[in-house]
Amino acid sequence: MEPLIAIAIWALVSASVWLMLSGTMLRYLFGLILISNAANLVIFTSGRLTEGAPPLIPGSESAPLTVVANALPQALVLTAIVIGFGLFAFALVLIFRAWTELKTLEHDEMRLAEPREDGK
Amino acid sequence: MSWFLALPIAIPFVAAVAAFLARGYRVGRWISIVGALAHLLSAILLISVVSAEGILAGQMGTWPAPFGITLVADNLSAGMVGVTAVIGLAVAIYALADIDERLENLGYHALYNVLIAGVTGAFLTGDLFNLYVWFEVMLIASFGLLVLGGDREQIDGGIKYVALNLVSTVMFLTGVGLLYGQTGTLNMADLALATENVDQGLLTVIAMMFMVAFGVKAAVFPLFFWLPASYHTPAFSVSAVFAGLLTKVGVYSLIRMFTLVFDHDLGFTQPVLLWVAALTMITGVLGAASQTDFRKILSFHIVSQIGYMVLGLALLTPLAVAGAVFYLIHHIIVKANLFLIAGVADRIGGSTCLSKVGGLYASAPLLAALFLVPAFSLAGFPPLSGFWAKYLLVKASLDVGAWVIAGVALVVGLLTIYSMTKIWGAVFWTPHPEGREPSLKQLDPALRRAYLVSIGGLAGLTVLIGLVPQPLLTFSEVAAEQLLDPGAYIDAVLGEVR
Numbered sequence: 001m002e003p004l005i006a007i008a009i010w011a012l013v014s015a016s017v018w019l020m021l022s023g024t025m026l027r028y029l030f031g032l033i034l035i036s037n038a039a040n041l042v043i044f045t046s047g048r049l050t051e052g053a054p055p056l057i058p059g060s061e062s063a064p065l066t067v068v069a070n071a072l073p074q075a076l077v078l079t080a081i082v083i084g085f086g087l088f089a090f091a092l093v094l095i096f097r098a099w100t101e102l103k104t105l106e107h108d109e110m111r112l113a114e115p116r117e118d119g120k
Numbered sequence: 121m122s123w124f125l126a127l128p129i130a131i132p133f134v135a136a137v138a139a140f141l142a143r144g145y146r147v148g149r150w151i152s153i154v155g156a157l158a159h160l161l162s163a164i165l166l167i168s169v170v171s172a173e174g175i176l177a178g179q180m181g182t183w184p185a186p187f188g189i190t191l192v193a194d195n196l197s198a199g200m201v202g203v204t205a206v207i208g209l210a211v212a213i214y215a216l217a218d219i220d221e222r223l224e225n226l227g228y229h230a231l232y233n234v235l236i237a238g239v240t241g242a243f244l245t246g247d248l249f250n251l252y253v254w255f256e257v258m259l260i261a262s263f264g265l266l267v268l269g270g271d272r273e274q275i276d277g278g279i280k281y282v283a284l285n286l287v288s289t290v291m292f293l294t295g296v297g298l299l300y301g302q303t304g305t306l307n308m309a310d311l312a313l314a315t316e317n318v319d320q321g322l323l324t325v326i327a328m329m330f331m332v333a334f335g336v337k338a339a340v341f342p343l344f345f346w347l348p349a350s351y352h353t354p355a356f357s358v359s360a361v362f363a364g365l366l367t368k369v370g371v372y373s374l375i376r377m378f379t380l381v382f383d384h385d386l387g388f389t390q391p392v393l394l395w396v397a398a399l400t401m402i403t404g405v406l407g408a409a410s411q412t413d414f415r416k417i418l419s420f421h422i423v424s425q426i427g428y429m430v431l432g433l434a435l436l437t438p439l440a441v442a443g444a445v446f447y448l449i450h451h452i453i454v455k456a457n458l459f460l461i462a463g464v465a466d467r468i469g470g471s472t473c474l475s476k477v478g479g480l481y482a483s484a485p486l487l488a489a490l491f492l493v494p495a496f497s498l499a500g501f502p503p504l505s506g507f508w509a510k511y512l513l514v515k516a517s518l519d520v521g522a523w524v525i526a527g528v529a530l531v532v533g534l535l536t537i538y539s540m541t542k543i544w545g546a547v548f549w550t551p552h553p554e555g556r557e558p559s560l561k562q563l564d565p566a567l568r569r570a571y572l573v574s575i576g577g578l579a580g581l582t583v584l585i586g587l588v589p590q591p592l593l594t595f596s597e598v599a600a601e602q603l604l605d606p607g608a609y610i611d612a613v614l615g616e617v618r
Contacts, residue, residue, distance in 0.1 A: 090264075
């Protein structure tokens with residue numbers, strides 16, 4: 001299972017790097033969604049993958065009897081997803097404002113805060 | 121005991137909620153000030169406890185380490201919380217004059233307090249994932265503050281700030297995941313022990329991911345481009361608190377991780393840090409020399425000064441690390457103050473562009489005098505605080521025979537004077553291009569008082585540290601001792617389980 005997930009992470013990261021470097025802010029944003037999900041997968045896989053073993057403890061016991069799924073990375077990923085979603089929502093609104101105020105989403109044309117010396 | 125640790129984080133959050141609820145009633149500013157005062161008080165309490173009893177650790181929710189979230193305060197953390205509280209109070213007072221009703225109604229004070237809470241949390245946490253969460257708290261508040269008001273320039277600068285910081289966030293998160301995969305723990309003290317048993321080569325790769333992630337936050341070469349693109353666009357209070365605190369959280373995290381967790385391959389990591397430090401100092405100061413705007417010059421100087429702090433970490437001798445801690449504390453006070461002064465110059469002189477303002481020496485001599493204190497301190501003139509900070513780092517470089525880096529540090533100091541004299545010449549000495557005579561007396565007395573109390577207070581602190589450096593020096597030396605021998609830190613956190 002790990003090799004498959006590793007390939008999925010590779011695909012997500014390479015797609016997102018391409019998107020992020022392609023020069024428009026909207027594509028950058030899509031790249032950001034992909035790469036943050038790749039990071040989530042990394043955390044998830046780091047906790048080791050176990051198949052069909054939910055982390056449940058029988059009522060009479062104080063510790064799991066067999067090897068069960070690691071619940072900590074799931075909690076971490078959940079936190080990261082929530083935070084990532086908040087940041088994404090903010091970035092989306094910011095980019096929308098940039099589109100209405102600056103009339104462009106091209107990186108190279110966003111020179112308002114750092115104008116060129118020659119005024120172009 | 122853990123109340124001492126939790127209070128400095130809880131107070132700004134309470135203030136943030138109160139300020140948010142009261143955002144339409146113009147009492148937000150007073151909530152900010154009362155909150156900042158309480159924060160300062162709790163920080164002083166924390167520093168006195170840490171100084172008296174050594175490293176203080178508290179397990180939140182009484183979950184034993186390494187399972188729960190630990191808050192830890194050693195000298196470095198406590199000192200950083202203290203200086204955060206000082207800046208928090210000074211900028212809250214300054215905001216009385218600087219932040220208008222429109223920004224207050226948009227929720228400036230709530231965001232400001234969340235930012236302070238995030239910064240404080242990042243300094244106090246002893247858990248790596250919790251550090252990530254505090255980074256995000258700080259980041260989202262800073263996003264809001266940066267674009268608050270929504271000028272076109274702010275949106276433009278904000279895009280670059282947001283884009284590059286989010287990349288660093290993802291990098292940090294991936295590093296956390298990989299480190300957890302290798303060690304099975306996220307408690308920093310536990311990590312320090314667990315890293316001994318893992319593949320050292322992989323650990324170095326993970327260390328580099330953290331170096332890049334924190335490097336973006338700290339604005340080191342070649343990852344600093346978001347900083348000069350955005351720091352000159354928001355309100356002056358906002359850029360002052362950003363300039364003082366945000367990059368220093370990155371430096372703090374670098375120091376924490378590379379003394380506690382990633383100390384396994386010093387032969388590889390320290391030369392990288394040393395190169396980064398040298399190039400950061402040089403590019404920052406050269407960037408500043410080419411700028412013609414008050415705040416843009418100061419922004420590039422943040423970058424250049426970050427290099428000195430990284431230099432202290434790179435040399436990793438007791439004196440160098442003490443120098444880095446001293447430098448951090450000195451620089452936060454000085455740099456925030458310079459941005460505050462830029463705000464007053466803009467208010468009475470009409471612009472921050474060097475060619476559109478002038479004559480302040482003749483018409484506002486008090487402001488000119490107050491500018492000289494942090495400006496000379498930044499450049500390293502005795503007897504101000506910056507002299508001692510630079511002296512410690514140059515001495516530490518010479519002690520280990522690092523002649524080149526010592527030379528770089530001195531030359532960069534010289535070029536800093538060049539930039540400061542450029543500002544001095546254009547803003548203070550040459551007559552105003554429109555023939556105006558900008559004076560502090562034009563301002564409403566209440567505004568003038570807010571400006572002078574905050575700027576004068578920080579300048580007074582700079583002079584005080586300069587004239588009586590020994591207490592802070594001793595404090596920094598103890599901090600360096602604790603950082604270089606993490607045994608006490610680990611014992612404080614894991615005492616019960618070890």
